[in-house]
Amino acid sequence: xxxxxxxxxxxxxxxxxxxxxxxxxxxxxxxxxxxxxxxxxxxxxxxxxxxxxxxxxxxxxxxxxxxxxxxxxxxxxxxxxxxxxxxxxxxxxxxxxxxxxxxxxxxxxxxxxxxxxxxxxxxxxxxxxxxxxxxxxxxxxxxxxxxxxxxxxxxxxxxxxxxxxxxxxxxxxxxxxxxxxxxxxxxxxxxxxxxxxxxxxxxxxxxxxxxxxxxxxxxxxxxxxxxxxxxxxxxxxxxxxxxxxxxxxxxxxxxxxxxxxxxxxxxxxxxxxxxxxxxxxxxxxxxxxxxxxxxxxxxxxxxxxxxxxxxxxxxxxxxxxxxxxxxxxxxxxxxxxxxxxxxxxxxxxxxxxxxxxxxxxxxxx
Numbered sequence: 001x002x003x004x005x006x007x008x009x010x011x012x013x014x015x016x017x018x019x020x021x022x023x024x025x026x027x028x029x030x031x032x033x034x035x036x037x038x039x040x041x042x043x044x045x046x047x048x049x050x051x052x053x054x055x056x057x058x059x060x061x062x063x064x065x066x067x068x069x070x071x072x073x074x075x076x077x078x079x080x081x082x083x084x085x086x087x088x089x090x091x092x093x094x095x096x097x098x099x100x101x102x103x104x105x106x107x108x109x110x111x112x113x114x115x116x117x118x119x120x121x122x123x124x125x126x127x128x129x130x131x132x133x134x135x136x137x138x139x140x141x142x143x144x145x146x147x148x149x150x151x152x153x154x155x156x157x158x159x160x161x162x163x164x165x166x167x168x169x170x171x172x173x174x175x176x177x178x179x180x181x182x183x184x185x186x187x188x189x190x191x192x193x194x195x196x197x198x199x200x201x202x203x204x205x206x207x208x209x210x211x212x213x214x215x216x217x218x219x220x221x222x223x224x225x226x227x228x229x230x231x232x233x234x235x236x237x238x239x240x241x242x243x244x245x246x247x248x249x250x251x252x253x254x255x256x257x258x259x260x261x262x263x264x265x266x267x268x269x270x271x272x273x274x275x276x277x278x279x280x281x282x283x284x285x286x287x288x289x290x291x292x293x294x295x296x297x298x299x300x301x302x303x304x305x306x307x308x309x310x311x312x313x314x315x316x317x318x319x320x321x322x323x324x325x326x327x328x329x330x331x332x333x334x335x336x337x338x339x340x341x342x343x344x345x346x347x348x349x350x351x352x353x354x355x356x357x358x359x360x361x362x363x364x365x
Contacts, residue, residue, distance in 0.1 A: 036163050036177050043161060043186060046102055047075060054104040056157065056188065067159075071145025073173035075159040077188070084152025085196040087134060092197040092351075093147060094129040100188045102159075107187065124270060124284050124347055129194050131351040137169040138341065141176070143189065150193040162186045201237075204334040208239060208353050211267045211332070216241070223328070237334035238319055244327030252299040252325075258360060259294040260321065265355045267332075272347040285347075294361045297321060314338055320356050328359040 047066050051058065057078045060067055067075045087093050098114060099107045106118065112127035134144045142160030150156060163176040165184035170176055197203045212231055220228045223244045231239045242248065252258070263274040271283035277292035298307045303322035306313055313321075316338050320331025335341075335351040343350045 035180055036161075039162055039186065040177075043075075043159070047159065054100075056104075070158065071148065072141060072170070072176065073161060073164060074142050074145045075161075077157040077159055079157070080155045082151030082154025082193060084193075085198075086149065086151045087147050087193060087196050089134050089136065089144065089148055092131060092133050092200045092203070093193060094131055094195040094197070095147060096129060096192040096194060098190045100190075102186060102188065122346070124272070126266065126270075126347055126349045126352075130349060131197075133200075133341065137167055140165050140167050141169070142166075142187075143191075146189055146191055147193060150191070152193055152196055155190065155192045157188065157190050159186065159188050204336075204351070204353065205237065207267070208237075208332055208334060211353070212239070215267075215269075220330075231332075234323065235319070237336055238316060239332040240320065240323045241330040241332070242323070242327070243329055246327040247324050247329045250325040254300050256299040258297050258299065259362070260297055260358050261294050261361055262317075262356055262358045264317070265357070266348065267353050267355060270347070272345075316354060317356050317358075320358050324358065324360060326360045328357070330355060330357050 044066065047058065047060075058067055059076075059078050067077050070076050096110045098109045098111070101107060106114065109115065110127060110130050112121060115121040115125070115127065132139045132143070132147075134148055136144070138144075140160075142158075142164035145164070146156060146158040146160065162184050163179070163181060164173075165187065166176065166179070166181045168176065168179060170179075216228055216231065218227050218229065220241070222228065222242075228241060231241055234240050261275045263271050263276060263279050265271050271279060271285060274280050274283070274285070275292055275295055277286065280286040280290070280292060295308050298310075300306050303318040304315060306318045306321060314337065316331055316333030319333065319337065320329060323329055323331070332353065332355045334353050338352060338354045339348055339350070341350050343352075348354070
């Protein structure tokens with residue numbers, strides 16, 4: 001009897017050791033070595049779990065138990081199809097979005113309604129459509145891959161893995177898995193595609209010309225009381241309105257200093273920067289740390305070399321000042337002459353056209 005028990009126990013030890021070896025061997029085959037192993041395992045577990053408590057619907061492949069993927073490894077959780085133009089990697093697009101952590105916490109968003117729900121609404125901030133370029137290396141890989149293939153009017157909910165929250169331009173997910181992007185994290189996007197932009201330059205010119213027709217012609221006045229009825233473009237994407245009849249470019253000697261007041265506006269009418277205290281108060285951007293007084297411009301050989309109190313200026317602002325010798329004028333310009341593809345704080349979105357009102361003032365004695 002004792003011999004049989006000993007033989008039985010020996011057999012169990014051998015079987016257990018064999019099973020352990022098989023399990024370890026299986027793990028070695030299933031999981032590639034890499035810096036994102038733990039994150040990858042966690043994501044797959046998260047994707048197989050129920051998240052209805054977060055209001056997230058996940059449509060899974062019946063064979064894998066996971067959602068299908070887009071591009072280089074973005075998980076498509078759910079989709080409502082659109083019926084308009086389809087986005088490609090060559091396009092600029094207008095989108096609306098909400099970005100959330102996997103816990104459900106909202107990181108960022110484009111809509112005022114969400115800001116109000118969260119108690120973070122600020123009437124001076126920009127809300128609404130966001131313009132982004134889907135070309136490789138300009139926006140993050142995950143966001144671009146999530147939007148490419150969408151049709152106007154459609155909505156996608158996607159999970160972008162940490163390693164795809166990068167603007168690196170690799171061809172495969174494996175190449176991203178070999179790189180480190182410790183700053184990023186995996187996120188969920190809910191993205192609605194409003195518009196596919198096929199001719200971006202023309203789209204931006206149309207934006208400004210629509211603004212001129214809707215908000216300037218027959219509404220804005222010159223200092224003599226007459227209405228502005230037409231505006232000439234001075235170079236591509238730049239328009240200048242001489243409010244006073246004394247405005248007109250004169251080449252000052254280099255290093256001449258002049259004093260100006262100015263106000264910068266988005267085309268929806270919201271001011272984002274000014275030297276005039278009343279304008280700051282009226283636009284809810286007043287700051288007790290600011291001293292509201294004229295700024296000094298130092299003249300140069302070209303508009304691009306103008307400086308304001310030793311700081312360089314965005315090109316559209318410089319071109320506005322460059323058209324003037326005194327009086328008051330307004331420059332309206334596209335994003336190439338502004339902040340380009342970069343947002344500036346919460347008040348100026350990427351690719352935003354801007355307007356600057358500039359007035360020459362007498363220097364204080």
